[in-house]
Amino acid sequence: MPATATDPGTSRTRSWWGWGYADAHPDDAECAALGALLPGTLDRPLPIPRIADLPIAAPAATPPPSLAHLVTADPPARAAHAMGKAYRDVIRALRGRPGRIPDLVAHPAGDQDVADLLDWAGEHQVAVIPFGGGSSVVGGVEYRGDTHRAVLSLDLTSMNRVLEIDTASRSARIQAGALGPVLEARLRPHGLTLRHFPQSFEFSTLGGWLATRAGGHYATGPTHIDDFVQSLNVITPAGAGTSWRLPASGAGPSPDRLFLGSEGALGVITEAWMRLQERPRHKASASVAFSDFHRALDAVRAIARSGLAPANCRLLDPGEALFAGACDDGSTVLVLGFESATGPVGDRLTSAVDLARAHGGHGRTRAAADDTTADWAVSAWRSAFLRMPYLRDGLARMGAVVETFETAATWDRIPALIADVRSDVGAAALKATGYPATVNCRLTHVYPDGAAPYFTVAVAGRPGEEVEVWDDIKAVANEVLHRHRATITHHHAVGRDHRPAYDLQRPEPFALALHAAKDALDPHRILNPGVLLD
Structure with a gap:
């Protein structure tokens, strides 16, 4: 389906130049x-x-x-x-x-x-x-x-079928061109879900998720697409191959890992067997406010280590919370959500809220257990989350420079990393434009050993030179991430924009192996030239 076509099941046309519809x-x-x-x-x-x-x-x-x-x-x-x-x-x-x-x-x-x-x-x-x-x-x-x-x-969007569903193994063989809504619609009658919902869910495909090692919406537990892969089918200029479908294997380096995250530079992923889950029936959510951002970081780290496994654990700094409509009093806001296919989740939500309050959280209204409508802050955040890319494009039409970047680092580096991004990127934006910038941060994914900060930058651009302004700002952001040994990308992939920083992050022996794989699988160097490799 071309990107300008009408999406299946709707009468809506995709935008050729901007986000979404x-x-x-x-x-x-x-x-x-x-x-x-x-x-x-x-x-x-x-x-x-x-x-x-x-x-x-x-x-x-x-x-x-x-x-x-x-x-x-x-x-x-x-x-x-x-x-x-x-x-x-x-x-x-x-x-x-x-x-x-x-x-x-x-x-x-x-x-x-x-x-x-x-x-x-x-x-x-x-x-x-x-x-x-x-x-x-x-x-x-x-x-x-x-x-x-x-x-x-x-x-690849004409290759969009769910070819087989194995209910005994709770998995499905799916063509790579299946868009998120198409894929889920075909699993829903079986009571199953892939449970992978990136912000781009409506407008991205299984093959794209696999080729970029995409991260989903869920903040803890299985969230990267890697976690759901049983086997891959890949077409390369040197031939086709399908890995064995197994729950796990210790037989040498994983063939699937060679192509997950390869961004189409080594081969074309055409289908995959994917692990599925039962669709959740029990949900509960809440938000907690903090007057101190650093105490909120401590609360999130405690929740990430608690074993409670919230589906959502988004921490919004005051600027991000204000923009999302989650608060207007300068507070940092923690958005929590739990879900399950097997039983109520209210007790887990209560435990997470209690942990947050033990670290200085206060004063939010909690949704009732198993109530699918969240409190007002949670609802506001969800609406803003889906609307944000459209608002970015609206600001772009006004000549503003508005973009995001994300990363991940261990907990010991997180506070200084966030502080340096705010100061250095803000200074770079002011130098490039003459105007003060907004630099907001939220945590999108949390782990026992670290977190994924996600930054939003907004500033007036120089008319006609907006790309150059953003490139200058992003170069400073990349330097800050490298200084703190934070990854250049947690879930947005490398592409061409992140190549310089990716070259610094990967070990040299691995770079040699990647070049050798490229030569063996794509001898004419036709596949996505410039992605991952020269």
Whole structure:
């Protein structure tokens, strides 16, 4: 399904230039109201870009007749596959500078189609960019460079079926092009769920989650897609392979681990056996306020080590809580949620709230156990969580620089890491723009040994130079993360935007092994060039 198509089961059209659905974007008046919140933004919003205004050249390659039915050179399809959905992508589209637009878009229907397309591309030096929902925020689905004759975007969303469900083993064989809502709709009649709900859930695919080692919504317990994989089927230019479907194995290095997180640079994941869970029937949630952010960090660490395993354990600093509508009094807010398929969760929620209060938490109203409607702060946060990408795009139309980045570090580094990001990134934004920036933080995932801070930066940009401003700010952010030995990404992947920092994070012997794997599996170097490797 091209990114500009109408989604199955709806009459809504995906936006080619921005996040999500075209009809969900803020209108001009709302954009102006958002811009008024940041000093220095434009007087009026940038116009919504039109595909007709883009410089889309004739394709530089033509597929053979045997593949022609799989491939299109339609300009709207090509434009929709040119970039992901990062701030850099949105502002480039708004400014009419989308970068290299793919020459062709392919929609394979099965493994043989993928293999045939890779064979043709290898013979003719055509770069192949695997594409799922197109929600990458790190430059993972675009081509940068000039070393290939042409660029083919390989859209897998026609391969979207749940092929088998094994209820005895509680697992399913699913094609990689299945979007989140499609996948869950087909599991629901069986009372099962993959239970993987990233913020991009509506607009991303199983294959994309696997190729980027995506993290889901849940703050503790199994949350990375890695945790749910039984086996993978992968098509590479050197051949196809399927790993054995096993609950666990100690037979050498895991073949699945080679392709999880490989971002399409080593092969194309076409299907996977995935571990499933029963759908939860019992839910409860609450929020707790703190006047001291550092005491709130201590509370979250205690909850993460308690064995209570909350499904949600989001800590919002005062700025993040205000923006989400979770509070307006300068408090830090902890959002807690529990769920279970087997029994009530009220006692676990009570224990978590008691732990939070023992560390200085106070004064929030708790939802009743097994009540699926949360207290007002929890409800406000959920609504804001889903709306945030659209608001970012509205601010981008006002010339603002608004973007996020995330990381993970051990608990001993977390307080200084957060403080240095706030100070150094804020200073970098002020230097780049002349305007003070908002730098907010929330914890999205927590572990007994560490946490994943997620930062939001908002500042007025320099008109026409918004990309350069963000690149300067992000370079400073990367330096801070490296200084504290915090990962360049907890769940957003590497892509092209994180390459410099990824090169510093990975051990040199592993880099040598990765290069060797690339040479063996992709000898013509056509698969997603520039991702993970030069």
